[in-house]
Amino acid sequence: MQPTLPAQGAPLRIRRIAVCGAGVMGAQIAAHCVNAGLPVVLFDLAAKEGDKSAIARKAIDQLRQLSPAPLGTPDLAALIEPANYDEHLGRLRECDLVIEAIAERMDWKRDLYQKIAPALRADALLASNTSGLSITELSGALPEALRARFCGVHFFNPPRYMPLVELIPTRDTDRGLLDVLETFLVSSLGKSVVRARDTPNFIGNRIGVFGILSVMEQARRFGLGYELVDDLTGARLGRAKSGTFRTADVVGLDTLAHVVRTMQEQLPEDSFHAHFGLPRVVATLIEKGALGQKTGAGFYRKEGKAILKLDPDSGQYVPADAKIDDSVAAILAERDPAKKLTALHESQHPQARFLWAVLRDIFHYSAVHLADIADNARQLDLAMKWGFGHEQGPFEIWQAAGWQEVAGWIAADIQAGEALSSRPLPDWVMRGPVWEARGVHTAAGSWNPRDARFEGRSTLPVYQRQVGAPRLAGEAPGLERKIVFEDEAVCAWTLPAPHPSDVLLLSFKTRMHTLSPEVVRGIMHAVDLAEASFAALVIGQLGDPFSAGADLKALMPLFAQGGPAAVAPIEQEMQDMVMRLRYAQVPVVAALAGMALGGGCELSVHCAHRVAHFETYIGLVETGIGLVPGAGGLTWAARRAAELQALGAPDAPLLAYLKKFALAIAGAQVSASAPDAQRLGFLDPSDTIVMNRHELLYVAVRVARAMAESGRRPPLPRPFPVAGRDALATLKGQLLNMKVGGFISDYDYVVAGEVADVLCGGDVDPGSLADEAWMLARERRAFLGLLGRPQTQERLMGFLKTGKPVRN
Structure with a gap:
């Protein structure tokens, strides 16, 4: 089947990429394109024997082993299509953008251009990923008609993590197409672009x-x-x-x-x-x-x-x-x-x-x-x-x-x-x-x-999507917020026109955006305000992280004075807060970026929707400090497993759906990216992923507004089945094997056993119905019970002192 080509005179849209050169940079550029959900073909020379695409195929396989990981999840490597110049030049005609990323040799690059130029579509862009060669000299190897669609595009290594991309035009480069490419790099790939002059090594x-x-x-x-x-x-x-x-x-x-x-x-x-x-x-x-x-x-x-x-x-x-x-x-x-x-x-x-x-x-x-x-x-x-x-x-x-x-x-x-x-x-x-x-x-x-x-900043429309992007010292402020209410812990605000004015945003002011008791109360107040006067609520920060979790330092003085009983009211408040988010009468959207750990994860999973930057690292990590998630995390996981069973195969054992949550929580797993968070279950498949961190709040506000306009209502409270004693026995058996095998410590086994007990609903018949209040009570008891143990206290104090989990 032939690809659909743009109509004559239609604006170019970059929807399919070819990368020429399967070396370190080429393969990782291809990886980041597929991270962004873009079909990509990775070319290299034809192998002399056997599979002619073996060179590109080997480079794709190696992406799974590299550290830091160039792929959001290893399985994305399978979506990169290997190709070679002998057999597949015709595939270039399907591509809107071709990025050449072979070795830094002027003669090699010019030879490649002569080979691929006849295969390019008449409106396609060609860009050279070079760290310093003359773009003008490179363009001399191209047909005159192609020179207007050629420029330099210098990705910094590693492409997934380094924000900078330098865009280098020649005198012949069509400035309109350069704008198209910059918009694509910024929004679709999440890059930070500067335009450089064609001088050695650029800027x-x-x-x-x-x-x-x-x-x-x-x-x-x-x-x-x-x-x-x-x-x-x-x-x-x-x-x-x-x-x-x-x-x-x-x-x-x-x-x-x-x-x-x-x-x-x-x-x-x-x-x-x-x-x-x-x-x-x-x-x-x-x-x-x-x-x-x-x-x-x-x-x-x-x-x-x-x-x-x-x-x-x-x-x-x-x-x-x-x-x-x-x-x-x-x-x-x-x-x-x-x-x-x-x-x-x-x-x-x-x-x-x-x-x-x-x-x-x-x-x-x-x-x-x-x-x-x-x-x-x-x-x-x-x-x-x-x-x-x-x-x-x-x-x-x-x-x-x-x-x-x-x-x-x-x-x-x-x-x-x-x-x-x-x-x-x-x-x-x-x-x-x-x-x-x-x-x-x-x-x-x-x-x-x-x-x-x-000279003022770029007026490209893509930059109007960037809410709160940092400004250089001396520049005019970039964001004029209208403060609705503010205290020492939180700030509730709205965006100026032309952004929707009826979506309330809430940001935290604590260090690492931790959830102190004051932040928890600020969230509850924001929900009240949103229900009274706004169409929707977005919870997100102007800077990373989303939230490092509960403010443990704030809890320790209370614990020192009154033990677990003194912490119980705060624990109850945390649970009340996440339930308030779940059943809010307006859509609540969490805008995630960076870490969303512990209580930050529990907050987000109870929102109506999540908009996550690609680099979001989310997980329930409490077992690392000798606790179980206590702000509704275990209740959410048990309910979510039941929902997935009902949507999937209702006759399948509930444990089949619960197990991935149990392993992730007991092992304190944190996602390596937003797609990995979807794999672990902390993000839903329907949640929105954005590539540019500075577009996060822009997208979250509009998603929240759309949900409100669609008449979205909160779910009705209803009981759900729990896995019961049979699943609990199975999980504890697996944990025992891990302890005997030396994979977890004796106390890890105790803590993970508490996780399994709450997730399964304890010693009840499989399929017994439980409501959220009953599950939350079990969760609280497990949390406070572990808090009273000396081993947990040792882990907590060690973590607060060193920032690292203590294994005891």
Whole structure:
């Protein structure tokens, strides 16, 4: 059957993808496309013997073993179709977007284009995934008619988890089609897009790799070791916690060398070119085959649980034990950016001087090259945030610390010969609109040095879907909320026009959005308000996570004073809250992203619907701290199993439906993604999954509004069958086998037995009817009973102290 092609003149819609190149990046790009529910064909060269698609097929099989997992669930790999250029070029005609992702060789890419170009549909887009090759030069291998539909699209590795995608047009690229592609990347694949100029290494790698080279050079100058530099340039500095040298190991020293070589060869006129050389220690490691994490050794090597660092003098690996100085740690802990940077600049401690030099270098380089590589300062800052995990981009830090003063310090270092280049700061830094505005980011937009103006954000409609997306320091606020009520625990609000004004949103203000008693009462109040004055209620947060569960720290003082009996009223309140959500007279939608654990999971499963970001990690994890779910989680699972039995095969044993819940809860399993949560049962197949985190509330509000308009009513309370004593005996037998086999501890067996007892309804006949009140009472008794046990108290205290479950 021939695919249906777009009508002449119809707008292009990207519904089917081909990826050419089944290497590491190509296969993972294909994986993320299928994560998003898009049909994808993965091409590679034809194998010389046997199955000609064996190369692509092997790459697809390997996706199941990779860590971090590129697939939401391993079974999604089966939905990627393997193909080869000899037999399947005709399949390209079915595809709206073809992404070339073969090795970074200009000649190989151009040869491939000549092979595939005749097979492409006349309206299809072709994009090259390259980290730095010239898109214009690549386009020279294409027929003239295809050049308008060609651009660069640089995914950062790993594609599932790294937000940044750089979009690089040529002069010939059709800007309308570029808008189509950006919209697709943002909404369908959940990516964060910046548009880069066609210059070597584009924006992210140009600035990011320069920053790595600067760190390595300044570490040499100040005589600082690898682990100390990683501590200084990691989370303390607002960057990825792996720092610099460990990040290089993770990326791969050969990959780093390739990007550096591109800078060396293609940027000979760069005034910083003298520092584009690969440090000798990196070259030596590459010669030895020590490429970092993928080969087991690089700057670091793991031996058992110990992490050893390379001693560059001896070539041996030795313990990594250097520590950051307390005075420098105190400077980095300072929350005021101006005070922090001033202290680093004025300190004489080598570690502080190193940090000032590193920041100065990236400020200097970013200012010098902004006009060459990006349309405006926003694009550069966002590339570093999204592509390299920096909390703030270089211009953001500079501006927050005091634009004029910091500019003076940089200029003085250049004059004194302490900077990596003698090139002065551009004129726009020291005078004119930026100087007067005291920074590059303003309410009017971000500085465009070519046009000498502050340029506003993109007006593409897809960005109107992003509710509460973070703004750069200095920019105008992005979200104007109308507060309905607010206290120390929660905030209830509505969105401004053109969003629906009759949908109430509720967000939590506690750390990690935990469910304190005050939050629980705030939820109940929000339901009352929604029923009285609104069409629907959405519970969700502007930032992750959705909720890390009950606020255990708030419970412990009560427990210490009065034991389990003092906690019982709070436990009752939690159960009352989830029942209030289930039977609310307006639709209640949970907008999930990040962790939804314990009480956060129990809250969400009792809502009428869930809208979940793809990266949602949901589960009932209470057994890890010696408890059972106590806020309706076990009652929900027992009822849900009965509902699934009624919908599926009513004559099948109830245990067949209950077992997956029992195993997931007893094992404290947490989903690896939203699709995995559907597999575990914490999300329904009908629940909505979105790929872009910043579209979550937009979609949730409209789903809630649609449910209200459809006349959706809450379910009527009714009893349901429970599995009873026979299923309980079976589950306990399996748990006993696990204990005897050493898979669970003696106390794990006790806790899991309580889970099984409540789920099955205890010692009753199979199929006995139970109502929610009866099940919730059993759940409460099990929770409070375990809370009174010394082993559970030991687990709780250990968890609160270390953040990790204690196995006793």
